[in-house]
Amino acid sequence: MLESLLYFAQQLLNGLTMGSTYALIAIGYTMVYGIIGMINFAHGEIYMIGTYISFIAIAGLMMLGITWLPLLLLLALLIAVVIASTFGWAVERVAYRPLRGGNRLIPLISAIGMSIVLQNYVALGQNNRDVAMPQLIQGGWILGSDHGFDVSLSYMQLLIFVTTLICMGLLTLFIAKSKTGRACRAVAQDLKMASLLGIDTNRIISMTFVIGAALAAVAGLLLGLYYGVANPFIGFIAGLKAFTAAVLGGIGSIPGAMLGGLILGIAESMTAAYLSTEYKDVVSFGLLVVILLFRPTGLMGKPEVEKI
Amino acid sequence: MKRINKTLLGLGISAALLSAATVHADTLKIALAGPVTGDVAQYGDMQNIGAMMAIEQINKAGGVNGMQLEGIVFDDSCDPKQAVQVANKVVNAGIKFVVGHLCSSSTQPASDIYEDEGILMITAASTSPEITARGHKMIFRTIGLDSHQGPTAGNYIADTLKPKRMAVIHDKQQYGEGIATAVKDTVTGKGVNVVLFEGISKGDKDFSALIAKLQKENVDFVYYGGYHPELGLLLRQSLEKGFNVKFMGPEGVGNSDLSSIAGQAAENLLVTLPPSFDTREENQTLVNAFKAKGQDPSGAFVLTAYSAVQVMADAINASKTTDTQKLQQTLREMAFKTPTGTIEFDAKGDLKSFDFVIYQWHQDGSKTQLK
Numbered sequence: 084m085l086e087s088l089l090y091f092a093q094q095l096l097n098g099l100t101m102g103s104t105y106a107l108i109a110i111g112y113t114m115v116y117g118i119i120g121m122i123n124f125a126h127g128e129i130y131m132i133g134t135y136i137s138f139i140a141i142a143g144l145m146m147l148g149i150t151w152l153p154l155l156l157l158l159a160l161l162i163a164v165v166i167a168s169t170f171g172w173a174v175e176r177v178a179y180r181p182l183r184g185g186n187r188l189i190p191l192i193s194a195i196g197m198s199i200v201l202q203n204y205v206a207l208g209q210n211n212r213d214v215a216m217p218q219l220i221q222g223g224w225i226l227g228s229d230h231g232f233d234v235s236l237s238y239m240q241l242l243i244f245v246t247t248l249i250c251m252g253l254l255t256l257f258i259a260k261s262k263t264g265r266a267c268r269a270v271a272q273d274l275k276m277a278s279l280l281g282i283d284t285n286r287i288i289s290m291t292f293v294i295g296a297a298l299a300a301v302a303g304l305l306l307g308l309y310y311g312v313a314n315p316f317i318g319f320i321a322g323l324k325a326f327t328a329a330v331l332g333g334i335g336s337i338p339g340a341m342l343g344g345l346i347l348g349i350a351e352s353m354t355a356a357y358l359s360t361e362y363k364d365v366v367s368f369g370l371l372v373v374i375l376l377f378r379p380t381g382l383m384g385k386p387e388v389e390k391i
Numbered sequence: 392m393k394r395i396n397k398t399l400l401g402l403g404i405s406a407a408l409l410s411a412a413t414v415h416a417d418t419l420k421i422a423l424a425g426p427v428t429g430d431v432a433q434y435g436d437m438q439n440i441g442a443m444m445a446i447e448q449i450n451k452a453g454g455v456n457g458m459q460l461e462g463i464v465f466d467d468s469c470d471p472k473q474a475v476q477v478a479n480k481v482v483n484a485g486i487k488f489v490v491g492h493l494c495s496s497s498t499q500p501a502s503d504i505y506e507d508e509g510i511l512m513i514t515a516a517s518t519s520p521e522i523t524a525r526g527h528k529m530i531f532r533t534i535g536l537d538s539h540q541g542p543t544a545g546n547y548i549a550d551t552l553k554p555k556r557m558a559v560i561h562d563k564q565q566y567g568e569g570i571a572t573a574v575k576d577t578v579t580g581k582g583v584n585v586v587l588f589e590g591i592s593k594g595d596k597d598f599s600a601l602i603a604k605l606q607k608e609n610v611d612f613v614y615y616g617g618y619h620p621e622l623g624l625l626l627r628q629s630l631e632k633g634f635n636v637k638f639m640g641p642e643g644v645g646n647s648d649l650s651s652i653a654g655q656a657a658e659n660l661l662v663t664l665p666p667s668f669d670t671r672e673e674n675q676t677l678v679n680a681f682k683a684k685g686q687d688p689s690g691a692f693v694l695t696a697y698s699a700v701q702v703m704a705d706a707i708n709a710s711k712t713t714d715t716q717k718l719q720q721t722l723r724e725m726a727f728k729t730p731t732g733t734i735e736f737d738a739k740g741d742l743k744s745f746d747f748v749i750y751q752w753h754q755d756g757s758k759t760q761l762k
Contacts, residue, residue, distance in 0.1 A: 090607045097599035104597075211428050213620055215651040218631070232607055235632060310596050312624060312652050314430055320594055355600035361563065361590040363600075 102348020127322020171296020
């Protein structure tokens, strides 16, 4: 009895970690959508670039003799965030801004193009094999044990979960309280009106992409450390899962992205636990269809009045 | 008038293309098809260095029937769709000989095209039995089959390792699921208790849910059918979670990339591979030729690819023709002495005998023979 309870707890923990990783990437999707009403399909690629840069940064910093883990990770994070943000800014500048004001579908296509360009750019520059990194953060706690079955929580899992919570909290505060955050909300409500009232909308939109990219870089570093492997194509699946999480939670809503990610993660691990690993994707995407049938705006999304 | 012009133009172009193909009648082109990019590109390298070495040495010795061989590399990324495109490219380029493809799921669709177009194909790596089970005439291989490899692995598990609760995991691909099923059938036939038989998805990164399940089922041995990117992560995360049991995999997992992904967890892995032909005494001259070029002859498919090129050349020399219909008969009739032993093909195009060997894998990418 206790053993099956512990098993459930372990799978819940696994699902929460997996879900946090989806949520971290999903926030970037949801922010861009909330503000300019467009899906940034190049977001998964920014995450992938974030992973590569953190690998390179960690290797470089270690060569310089920095081995104290907190400092190493902090510096790597800083480098990854700065460079990935530049990429995020460039994506907006190249693939979105020249097309703003036109048909909504056109930037969507250009973003897909951008995603293919970035994927192949990394594949050419870094060669497209798996790169691996040794484990930096090892160990964890054993939370309970019965009949030889241990419930364990690794430090890495906790780090991912906590970082996601912190990022989401900071972002929500930023949007709700700061002056720039207010400008963001104004731009989200009505772009033209906001610009008439003296808000530099171009700057706000650029900033949205930069923040989204910075979060993707955080995810890139954390997941890079967690899995220890990267290749130029990891952005696609990660982006797809995160996008699903964002839609599930209600695209445009930041707590919704978190909720959507967690639900997706838990659904996947529970399917693997009690049904079969084969059905993981069937269940998680089936869930998406069902939720959208009953709540077309997602769990926490607000019904949107079509702006004409 | 306009239409006639177009027809003329079309004729002109095809004539130009045809002549381009026939100008170099003194070279014989061999297509080397396999992944040059993608996450299993390492196997493509193994095949290509082996085949290129064979081509170079045959050319040095005077070529075949007075013709020089030329190897042309095609990249299928181990993707079935791209493999079909590669096959069509080979057809359009007028090439009649193919060494490849690597992944069974690529070889299968491509081989249909080669068969229809009368192109002679020898794969040095695809082990799925289905490839030669369809009555094709043009399709050969210089490696064993999963239906041999599976029982080799299964018998070793049942007779030597004797696990009490075993799990079989695969990646739902033609190769992975095929070999996993073969192993499962062998071990259950010998009374081993297989408590779990499950598929994961290619490209999965997080196996924590699966590992918890394996722990709960008290699994004490895992067989994995598939390739190294997924198994590497599975091994790494298993060790991290304290799930410290032995794993075993087919030749698709045994390369140095696995060690770099799995790190010290690679010590938990057993692999069935073609025997290390490169350690045989009669092959040392050849091995040194590889080493002189800075290439590694120990990869599982290096010498099988070398043999593939060599049997093609020997068959052409023996029958004094490049007509592939005649050559496929010659291939089935003759015995060829190659670095991978004496090769004889059966009616299906498979080797009459080929043994797989079991190795213990190591963290630094090296291996020790167990049986």
